[in-house]
Amino acid sequence: MQVHALTVGNTQVENNIFLAPMAGYTDYAYRKLQISLGVGLAFTELVSAKGLMYGGENSAELLFSGQDINKTSAQIFGADAYFMRSACESEYLQPFSIVDINMGCPVPKVFKNGEGSALLTDIKKAENIIKECVKSGKNITVKIRTGQKRGDDIATEFAKMAENSGASLITIHGRVREDYYSGEPDYNAIERAKNAVKIPVIANGGIFNKQDAENMINRTGADGIMIARGAIANPFLIVDLLDKETSVTLKEYMLNHITLMAERYGDRRASLEFRKFTSYYFKGKVGVKELKTALQTAESVGQIKFLISNYL
Numbered sequence: 001m002q003v004h005a006l007t008v009g010n011t012q013v014e015n016n017i018f019l020a021p022m023a024g025y026t027d028y029a030y031r032k033l034q035i036s037l038g039v040g041l042a043f044t045e046l047v048s049a050k051g052l053m054y055g056g057e058n059s060a061e062l063l064f065s066g067q068d069i070n071k072t073s074a075q076i077f078g079a080d081a082y083f084m085r086s087a088c089e090s091e092y093l094q095p096f097s098i099v100d101i102n103m104g105c106p107v108p109k110v111f112k113n114g115e116g117s118a119l120l121t122d123i124k125k126a127e128n129i130i131k132e133c134v135k136s137g138k139n140i141t142v143k144i145r146t147g148q149k150r151g152d153d154i155a156t157e158f159a160k161m162a163e164n165s166g167a168s169l170i171t172i173h174g175r176v177r178e179d180y181y182s183g184e185p186d187y188n189a190i191e192r193a194k195n196a197v198k199i200p201v202i203a204n205g206g207i208f209n210k211q212d213a214e215n216m217i218n219r220t221g222a223d224g225i226m227i228a229r230g231a232i233a234n235p236f237l238i239v240d241l242l243d244k245e246t247s248v249t250l251k252e253y254m255l256n257h258i259t260l261m262a263e264r265y266g267d268r269r270a271s272l273e274f275r276k277f278t279s280y281y282f283k284g285k286v287g288v289k290e291l292k293t294a295l296q297t298a299e300s301v302g303q304i305k306f307l308i309s310n311y312l
């Protein structure tokens, strides 16, 4: 695929391969590693606008980006335009130039509050939220799905609405809510939306290797792509997509990962949260069964580092 810089409102993004927001995965440590390998823009996981406005320290922590702030977009969610705009204007989002609005989350806890993908059924409400957030002066981007049920295609209508409401970019996850994360993306829906607007359109869904990325760009004509589970399964996916090389090995990457997590979250939380990454890191690899089990039961960062250093 053609890698090029992108303009998002008044901000220039170095390249058009973005790291998706993924709750429980794309924390500060993971984003930092992926930014260092080359992603153009990394997204925080979805953060509740109301949570921020009620002073939730946990919500604020999800936004921490340190030195990577210029390559990070904060993703917020909510159904109340007042809270969404207030969050954009708050001290928490002050350091971010780009703020993304989640209109795709399928999780019942979010959906039943009229948030995330529920907004795809209420275009007026979605429009109002975008317009209010734009008034904050931030570069507002929106992430949507192609609808609720198989056969739906709201992407074009939503992309036009988002553009007319002042959004600077739209990301389309080419699946409907009921599909969650499975099935082939709806390339045609993304292509139609791309052709209907002038703002950059980023295509997302099912990109696990270079061929998937080429296919996505060729079939949709999108301005860029967003990688998600593919970047967890293969942390070096971004390097392949950029046609670059890296001297960093998986062993070094994993050691850097656990070190960064420990620095930010402390020993206990880091060692527990690292467990879920090991299944991804070792997927399809042979001869690592025992190491994987040991890592998934390790109870300290020191133990994890010892295991990786000596057995990988």
Ligand SMILES: Cc1cc2nc3c(=O)[nH]c(=O)nc-3n(C[C@H](O)[C@H](O)[C@H](O)COP(=O)(O)O)c2cc1C
Residues within 6 Å of the ligand: 020, 021, 022, 023, 024, 025, 044, 045, 046, 075, 102, 104, 105, 143, 173, 181, 204, 205, 206, 207, 226, 227, 228, 229, 230
């Ligand atoms: C564990 C997990 C957490 C996710 N969390 C978010 C989130 O916080 N915000 C969001 O917009 N999308 C979220 N997503 C969706 C991804 O950003 C992406 O749209 C989806 O995984 C499709 O891309 P893929 O097929 O390449 O994985 C999440 C996906 C997964 C698997």
